[in-house]
Amino acid sequence: MQVQSMHFKSRAQLALENKILQGNLDKFGSGGLALLRTKAVAAYGHAEFERLRDAGAAIRDRSLANLDAHIERFEREAVRRGATVLFAKDGDEARDLVLEICRRHGIRKAVKSKSMLSEEAGLNEAMEAAGVQPVETDLGEYIIQLAKEPPSHIIAPAVHKSKEEVSDLFVEHHGTPHKTAIPELTREAREVLRGHFLSADLGISGANFLIAETGSGVIVTNEGNGRMVTTLPRVHVSITGIEKVIGTLEDFSTLLRSLTRSATGQPISNYVSMFTGPKGAGDLEGPEHMYFILVDAGRTNLLGTDMQEMLRCIRCGACMNHCPVYRTVGGHAYGWVYPGPMGSILTPSYVGLENALDLPHAATLCNQCGVVCPVKIPLPDLLRNLREKQVDRGLRPASERLGLRAWAFAARHPRLYALGTKLAVRWLAFLGGGPKLIHRLPFVGSGWTIGRDFPAPQGRTFRELYRQRKG
Amino acid sequence: MRVGLLVTCLVDLMRPSVGFAALELLEAAGCEVVVPETQTCCGQPGWNSGDRAATRALAEKVLEEFEDCDYVVAPSGSCSGMIRTHYPALVENEPVLRDRVAALCAKTHELTDFLVNVVKLQEVPGSFAGTVTYHDCCAGLREMGVKAQPRALLARIPGVEFAELNECEQCCGFGGTFSIKFGEVSAAIADRKCRNIEATGADAVVLGDLGCMLNIEGRLRRRGNTTTRVLHVAEVLAGKVE
Numbered sequence: 001m002q003v004q005s006m007h008f009k010s011r012a013q014l015a016l017e018n019k020i021l022q023g024n025l026d027k028f029g030s031g032g033l034a035l036l037r038t039k040a041v042a043a044y045g046h047a048e049f050e051r052l053r054d055a056g057a058a059i060r061d062r063s064l065a066n067l068d069a070h071i072e073r074f075e076r077e078a079v080r081r082g083a084t085v086l087f088a089k090d091g092d093e094a095r096d097l098v099l100e101i102c103r104r105h106g107i108r109k110a111v112k113s114k115s116m117l118s119e120e121a122g123l124n125e126a127m128e129a130a131g132v133q134p135v136e137t138d139l140g141e142y143i144i145q146l147a148k149e150p151p152s153h154i155i156a157p158a159v160h161k162s163k164e165e166v167s168d169l170f171v172e173h174h175g176t177p178h179k180t181a182i183p184e185l186t187r188e189a190r191e192v193l194r195g196h197f198l199s200a201d202l203g204i205s206g207a208n209f210l211i212a213e214t215g216s217g218v219i220v221t222n223e224g225n226g227r228m229v230t231t232l233p234r235v236h237v238s239i240t241g242i243e244k245v246i247g248t249l250e251d252f253s254t255l256l257r258s259l260t261r262s263a264t265g266q267p268i269s270n271y272v273s274m275f276t277g278p279k280g281a282g283d284l285e286g287p288e289h290m291y292f293i294l295v296d297a298g299r300t301n302l303l304g305t306d307m308q309e310m311l312r313c314i315r316c317g318a319c320m321n322h323c324p325v326y327r328t329v330g331g332h333a334y335g336w337v338y339p340g341p342m343g344s345i346l347t348p349s350y351v352g353l354e355n356a357l358d359l360p361h362a363a364t365l366c367n368q369c370g371v372v373c374p375v376k377i378p379l380p381d382l383l384r385n386l387r388e389k390q391v392d393r394g395l396r397p398a399s400e401r402l403g404l405r406a407w408a409f410a411a412r413h414p415r416l417y418a419l420g421t422k423l424a425v426r427w428l429a430f431l432g433g434g435p436k437l438i439h440r441l442p443f444v445g446s447g448w449t450i451g452r453d454f455p456a457p458q459g460r461t462f463r464e465l466y467r468q469r470k471g
Numbered sequence: 472m473r474v475g476l477l478v479t480c481l482v483d484l485m486r487p488s489v490g491f492a493a494l495e496l497l498e499a500a501g502c503e504v505v506v507p508e509t510q511t512c513c514g515q516p517g518w519n520s521g522d523r524a525a526t527r528a529l530a531e532k533v534l535e536e537f538e539d540c541d542y543v544v545a546p547s548g549s550c551s552g553m554i555r556t557h558y559p560a561l562v563e564n565e566p567v568l569r570d571r572v573a574a575l576c577a578k579t580h581e582l583t584d585f586l587v588n589v590v591k592l593q594e595v596p597g598s599f600a601g602t603v604t605y606h607d608c609c610a611g612l613r614e615m616g617v618k619a620q621p622r623a624l625l626a627r628i629p630g631v632e633f634a635e636l637n638e639c640e641q642c643c644g645f646g647g648t649f650s651i652k653f654g655e656v657s658a659a660i661a662d663r664k665c666r667n668i669e670a671t672g673a674d675a676v677v678l679g680d681l682g683c684m685l686n687i688e689g690r691l692r693r694r695g696n697t698t699t700r701v702l703h704v705a706e707v708l709a710g711k712v713e
């Protein structure tokens with residue numbers, strides 16, 4: 001997928017000006033997935049859920065600490081059960097592997113269940129160019145495929161669309177009469193997709209987890225499309241990041257409890273599909289050929305570094321559901337595959353710090369994300385870490401560096417600081433005038449007064465008044 | 472009990488009255504209050520901008536200024552949270568400083584937390600007639616566990632009617648330098664906060680951090696709301712509201 005993460009600011013501005021999007025985001029903010037999670041956690045018990053988060057973090061840390069061994073074990077077990085395990089160092093290689101599989105098996109049409117890695121790899125575009133028709137079958141993904149847009153959320157890819165917009169897309173692409181009720185719209189999508197499921201040669205899925213001890217992949221879905229993608233076509237390819245490997249089914253059962261509650265507030269998703277090798281003798285259904293493609297694409301660069309905790313991520317979306325910035329500008333502003341707090345860490349990590357300068361700063365560090373993360377990733381700390389790396393690599397603008405240096409110098413020299421603040425408060429109080437409000441601040445302060453007034457200071461510093469009071 | 476008042480740079484600059492309100496509340500609670508005059512800033516702007524070296528230098532300065540106090544109290548969840556939650560990371564590889572910082576962290580409190588949980592203030596001097604609502608500032612809530620304390624104290628003021636705020640734990644969009652770097656986004660987040668505040672019909676929104684205060688007040692006024700007051704909890708508790 002094309003990297004647009006350099007343009008967060010302008011894309012965020014477009015999002016703020018888009019009235020329809022703002023309406024959709026407003027609804028998402030008040031009644032969306034965050035609320036469902038809150039209810040599910042309350043029902044589960046707050047203290048119990050905290051223990052589940054601790055357990056989830058420990059499982060993920062254990063997996064990552066021995067990732068190489070887990071991957072080898074996964075490969076051994078998957079191969080033993082008849083699957084082919086392939087490795088790709090980046091999205092391009094993963095894409096080429098899928099195209100090669102398409103050629104080998106004479107594939108004309110592929111049905112896909114949600115895979116964020118296939119977005120990283122730009123897989124759909126490459127398949128189309130190679131004459132293979134990719135059809136997204138997750139309802140949200142299907143909608144945005146029709147709209148020719150990337151996902152704006154990792155589990156609710158079309159959350160930025162209203163039902164009216166979906167309805168218009170269906171009229172345009174299906175040539176059917178206009179519908180307004182959601183059940184009618186989903187029925188229509190099901191009818192269209194059913195034909196694709198039955199005529200596709202290849203199923204492409206992601207994997208929420210890969211289980212080393214059994215060589216299985218697991219996907220968690222609500223629509224049942226994932227199960228059809230992984231069982232109906234004669235070839236199945238599961239493509240995912242190497243960090244998704246965990247040790248055991250026991251580990252999986254623990255992570256599943258927190259994953260679905262964190263994502264959609266469900267105790268368990270409607271479907272939990274586990275795939276272990278191709279159809280065996282005596283099996284009634286399943287693909288004839290089963291491939292796993294494990295993709296690095298930047299993961300190993302984080303292993304063993306101060307950013308490793310990010311690899312714990314199980315892709316629930318809770319961080320973005322609770323993020324004030326995401327809830328205000330939506331996912332497209334972030335400019336690449338992953339939005340919200342996890343995206344603001346993954347994008348610079350995977351596409352380069354210098355290609356996503358705004359993202360680590362596009363957060364208030366409110367830590368709403370950190371407290372809901374089911375695997376306790378300290379997201380604000382990692383964002384701060386990236387800010388530090390930007391400073392260390394000299395990637396911040398000169399004006400900011402200079403300002404910071406001046407502030408730090410003054411703050412370490414109390415007399416200078418006292419003089420500077422004494423002058424500043426008088427000047428600002430003067431600007432505030434009678435109503436004690438500043439409508440336009442000069443210099444960098446103009447960022448503040450674009451959308452707010454600046455309440456003027458009282459006119460003397462505490463330091464001055466305290467000295468007077470002491471006499 | 473010797474209590475060091477960490478005034479905070481924003482109170483020093485913008486709202487000295489909040490500092491004096493905190494001072495009076497601590498004195499009313501029987502504390503001997505010291506105000507180190509060389510104090511400037513806890514270092515948070517540098518920390519959140521990725522300047523570790525400058526932040527570490529300021530942390531050491533704060534440590535020297537306050538470590539001989541029995542307690543350190545700030546009328547801010549954000550600045551007290553900076554000390555307690557983030558200072559340890561700055562000195563993690565320096566054994567001597569690490570222990571001194573750990574001791575400082577253990578005695579650092581946000582004002583209302585200190586009043587409720589340490590000195591167990593019974594009589595609240597303030598008076599206020601009207602309905603108030605409360606915005607939970609992020610760092611106070613999530614770093615310092617400030618939630619029930621300000622509500623409990625406000626409930627002891629006769630005449631205060633309390634109306635709970637929808638989405639009270641949601642960030643107001645301030646975020647330090649975020650509010651300037653991403654002014655439009657920040658103001659849009661603040662706008663949602665303001666709509667929720669207005670929906671309570673409260674006469675005042677009370678909160679415990681200057682950054683959020685300036686942000687919310689600034690957005691309310693820009694929206695044309697000239698009546699809803701934005702008050703620091705210390706001012707209300709100390710009876711410093713005109």
